[in-house]
Amino acid sequence: MTPAARVQAAIELIDQIAAGRPAEKVLTTWGRTSRYAGSKDRAAVRDLVFDALRCWRSAAVLGGGESGRSRMLGVIRQRGEDPETIFSGQGHAPAELSDAERDAGRAPDGDAALDLPDWLAARFRDSLGAATEATAQALRARAEVFLRVNSLRGTVDQAVAQLAQDGITAEPHPLSPTALRVTEGARAIARSDAYLSGAVELQDAASQAVVDLLPLGSGSSVLDYCAGGGGKALAMAARLGGGRVDAHDAAPRRMADLPARAQRAGANVRIVSEPRGAYDLVFCDVPCSGSGAWRRAPEGKWRLTAPQLADLCVTQAGILDRAARLVAPGGCLSYATCSVLAEENADQIRRFLERSPDWRLEVARQFLPSDGGDGFFVAVLRS
Incomplete structure (x- = not known):
């Protein structure tokens, strides 16, 4: 799949999610029925859908509408990419942008910029005070991948070395003495010897703390x-x-x-x-x-x-x-x-x-x- 074809697939999946279908079920069904999509395609489409979900409100404002097409237009604009290269109408790419779509959209502000529903934004402010904006903004970004070193199987240094043998780069994280932050090769974790042998487990650093x-x-x-x-x-x-x-x-x-x-x-x-x-x-x-x-x-x-x-x-x-x-x-x-x-x-x-x-x-x-x-x-x- 081309990058543009992946965007078109994400548009269609986002419309299903907006209609009320659970995101994981939508993605799983698409992955099983789209035989033309390889593992890299499935991962890329999943990333696009989740990027839209994290920024559901701001992407709609920036894209000028609440359809999957508008939200993906907003996501592309958020990334600073040129939408014309994606919305080309060529092959399996999304149809060309209309003049109305080119003119639609604006920079999000207020609770839309925080990507929170209004009622939840109020709860965040009551709960977090000055930390509200930083916390909301952090939740708009992809999470890092963390591992827990299993002390029943070895040390942190041993786990780092074992991961490296499978092309996975990880470094200790200060939040917990057992936490490793994965900086390269995260998609290979489930197939790595370190994971399969029980030397490491996928677990967020704060969860470990x-x-x-x-x-x-x-x-x-x-x-x-x-x-x-x-x-x-x-x-x-x-x-x-x-x-x-x-x-x-x-x-x-x-x-x-x-x-x-x-x-x-x-x-x-x-x-x-x-x-x-x-x-x-x-x-x-x-x-x-x-x-x-x-x-x-x-x-x-x-x-x-x-x-x-x-x-x-x-x-x-x-x-x-x-x-x-x-x-x-x-x-x-x-x-x-x-x-x-x-x-x-x-x-x-x-x-x-x-x-x-x-x-x-x-x-x-x-x-x-x-x-x-x-x-x-x-x-x-x-x-």
């Missing part, structure tokens, strides 16, 4: 109450040096790949369907808006509604209350989100402490993209 803040001592009994895919459970097991982490999730199918991942990593992780007893640490990485990770999953920024956010806050409070009953006397309850919104983070902890006076807050940290990774919040409470 969340685990670094957890009170994990030798012999600690640990429950990951909302384990999901299990990335943090694996990181906790590595920190325990072979100690066991119990993993639970209200939707067990989310943990389907966890046993294989744990075996590859040499991690002692046990899936439990109904946690019982008392744990030294119960960790809750709760369902949330995902606002801190919207550069990786930008569709959520435009699908989220205020009622959905309110429902999430109710769910989070219920998880905290249930998980607290699984903590041993003197033990810790840890709460985490990949959100930058105060109502899911500091406000949620404040409300929990108001209704649970026997608990006290020991640590709270809000990570923002300016720290080098995604936006995460973590709090550690002790009974």
Whole structure:
């Protein structure tokens, strides 16, 4: 596919997403049915679609409309490229621009320049204050690729050397002692020996930093109450040096790949369907808006509604209350989100402490993209 043909494919996919179809499903279906598209074509079209999703509002303003064609015109203008070279009408390229399209569009301003819906922009300002614009702008850009070095399999230096053998360049990142930032060869990670042998795992640097803040001592009994895919459970097991982490999730199918991942990593992780007893640490990485990770999953920024956010806050409070009953006397309850919104983070902890006076807050940290990774919040409470 030519670069222009890739843009035309992205235009058609964006129209489907705008009509309400999930982005991942649209891209997967297109990849399966478009036999003419090679792996590089699929990756390039995916990048174009996600660039449009990250800048959904500003691209529409700059392109002069809300169609897939207008949004891709806006994306191309944002990149500083000449749209005439893409919209040529030649072969499988998009049709030539009309005079109206050439004249349409303007520089976005206000909340459109932040690429946030108005109601969310207000929540960002309430939550982040002076950091609002920098955070919103960071969420408009592609996320960097990070790896977690699995200390059960080797050292940081060994992992860097092993990655280099497969053409992947990575360097330590200051946010976590186990974090590597990939600077070259990211698309080769899943096929690399370092990944397949369990020496490294894909995990955001701030996500790793969340685990670094957890009170994990030798012999600690640990429950990951909302384990999901299990990335943090694996990181906790590595920190325990072979100690066991119990993993639970209200939707067990989310943990389907966890046993294989744990075996590859040499991690002692046990899936439990109904946690019982008392744990030294119960960790809750709760369902949330995902606002801190919207550069990786930008569709959520435009699908989220205020009622959905309110429902999430109710769910989070219920998880905290249930998980607290699984903590041993003197033990810790840890709460985490990949959100930058105060109502899911500091406000949620404040409300929990108001209704649970026997608990006290020991640590709270809000990570923002300016720290080098995604936006995460973590709090550690002790009974």
